[in-house]
Amino acid sequence: MSDDLKKGLEGVLVAESELSYIDGDEGRLVYRGYEIGDLAERASFEEALYLLWHGELPTASELSTFEEGLAASRTIDEDVLETVRRLAEADANPMAALRTATSMLSAYDEEDGEPGTREEDLAKGRRITAKMPTIVAAFKRMRDGDDPVAPREDLDHAANFLYMLNGEVPDDKLAEIFDMALVIHADHGINASTFAAMVTASTMSDIYSAVTSAIGTLKGGLHGGANQNVMAMLKEIDESELSVVEWTRNALEDGKRIPGFGHRVYDVKDPRAAILGDQSRALGNASGELKWFSYSQVIEEFMDKETGIAPNVDFYSASTYYQMGIPIDLFTPIFALSRVGGWIAHVLEYQADNRLIRPRSRYVGPTDQAFVPIDQRE
Numbered sequence: 001m002s003d004d005l006k007k008g009l010e011g012v013l014v015a016e017s018e019l020s021y022i023d024g025d026e027g028r029l030v031y032r033g034y035e036i037g038d039l040a041e042r043a044s045f046e047e048a049l050y051l052l053w054h055g056e057l058p059t060a061s062e063l064s065t066f067e068e069g070l071a072a073s074r075t076i077d078e079d080v081l082e083t084v085r086r087l088a089e090a091d092a093n094p095m096a097a098l099r100t101a102t103s104m105l106s107a108y109d110e111e112d113g114e115p116g117t118r119e120e121d122l123a124k125g126r127r128i129t130a131k132m133p134t135i136v137a138a139f140k141r142m143r144d145g146d147d148p149v150a151p152r153e154d155l156d157h158a159a160n161f162l163y164m165l166n167g168e169v170p171d172d173k174l175a176e177i178f179d180m181a182l183v184i185h186a187d188h189g190i191n192a193s194t195f196a197a198m199v200t201a202s203t204m205s206d207i208y209s210a211v212t213s214a215i216g217t218l219k220g221g222l223h224g225g226a227n228q229n230v231m232a233m234l235k236e237i238d239e240s241e242l243s244v245v246e247w248t249r250n251a252l253e254d255g256k257r258i259p260g261f262g263h264r265v266y267d268v269k270d271p272r273a274a275i276l277g278d279q280s281r282a283l284g285n286a287s288g289e290l291k292w293f294s295y296s297q298v299i300e301e302f303m304d305k306e307t308g309i310a311p312n313v314d315f316y317s318a319s320t321y322y323q324m325g326i327p328i329d330l331f332t333p334i335f336a337l338s339r340v341g342g343w344i345a346h347v348l349e350y351q352a353d354n355r356l357i358r359p360r361s362r363y364v365g366p367t368d369q370a371f372v373p374i375d376q377r378e
């Protein structure tokens with residue numbers, strides 16, 4: 001047993017996986033052999049999910065059966081909707097609301113929430129993936145005092161979410177950008193939330209518990225929560241008297257971390273940031289308001305010059321979603337709507353050859369303490 005301490009499990013290999021490959025030196029991300037740029041441009045989210053869950057790209061008829069299955073599972077039980085309403089009335093954090101409501105779905109699963117065969121768990125994973133957008137959209141609408149909008153089976157996953165959010169069918173361009181964002185967020189090796197899902201599943205717990213653990217883990221600012229923090233920063237810069245460079249320099253001098261920069265695996269720019277940067281620029285050009293993209297670009301150039309630290313996926317998703325009119329506190333829930341595909345794929349892959357995940361800590365506390373009865377303690 002090695003006594004080397006690997007804080008944050010940095011660089012520790014814990015599993016073999018066929019799902020996604022990351023080259024942190026080259027800035028490359030691949031799902032099951034397919035470059036992320038090709039998938040972003042040419043595959044729908046449903047195709048990416050099929051690829052992750054079934055091992056290969058679907059044929060046209062496999063895809064349409066798969067799409068129909070997902071679309072038919074979008075409705076959530078009235079009791080869950082009522083809980084979402086209460087969470088919205090309590091002005092809950094949207095990630096907390098998503099975590100609670102997703103967990104609650106298990107009680108209403110047609111097969112119960114307990115672990116089953118791979119096929120049963122995959123079907124549950126499909127139902128969770130289909131229902132999470134309904135939860136997020138209903139939460140947002142009820143928080144705003146609007147009625148929830150029922151899902152439509154004739155729209156794809158991306159367009160249906162925007163429809164449920166805004167109450168109108170999105171234009172094709174927006175639906176396409178959103179679909180692409182879902183594709184590129186779907187998987188990323190053993191990131192923290194995926195690992196959390198795997199730890200939970202490794203105890204032979206159920207897939208609802210694994211996804212609930214993962215949602216809670218994605219929420220943090222060092223992980224998925226960074227996309228919201230990026231937009232908060234851009235808005236703070238916009239409202240400050242300082243230039244973008246002055247603001248960023250001050251933040252670094254104050255020892256702050258700039259959200260949307262740095263990565264445990266990439267030493268260069270995250271390929272997803274490049275893809276989303278193009279979308280952010282295109283949205284700015286289309287609206288005639290380029291400031292969010294321009295601020296981001298200035299920060300990227302400054303960070304490169306001063307620190308050599310490059311943007312990660314959360315940096316340009318922020319201005320992309322913002323320019324699509326999506327509320328800032330829904331950015332991380334939207335990340336979850338996509339990453340649930342990766343969580344499920346990794347859980348199923350890991351459980352096929354399961355081993356309880358249980359690392360060690362080095363004990364550095366006292367030993368040999370003599371027990372003092374409570375009436376003699378000072």
Ligand SMILES: CC(=O)SCCNC(=O)CCNC(=O)[C@H](O)C(C)(C)COP(=O)(O)OP(=O)(O)OC[C@H]1O[C@@H](n2cnc3c(N)ncnc32)[C@H](O)[C@@H]1OP(=O)(O)O
Pocket residue numbers: 008221222223224226256257258259260261262263264265309312313314
């Ligand atoms: C989807 C995702 O989860 S992508 C990541 C989203 N998170 C963020 O964007 C939050 C900001 N980024 C960070 O906090 C980090 O880069 C992390 C947590 C993502 C990765 O952290 P680690 O792999 O642990 O890198 P580590 O903390 O060792 O950083 C290495 C050095 O770069 C610096 N650094 C890393 N990220 C940043 C940043 N965003 N801003 C300023 N400095 C940074 C650290 O201060 C450290 O400097 P030091 O060696 O002088 O102390």
Ligand SMILES: O=C([O-])CC(=O)C(=O)O
Pocket residue numbers: 187188189190191192264265312313
């Ligand atoms: O891989 C990571 O550590 C974080 C990340 O970029 C992701 O989860 O998409």
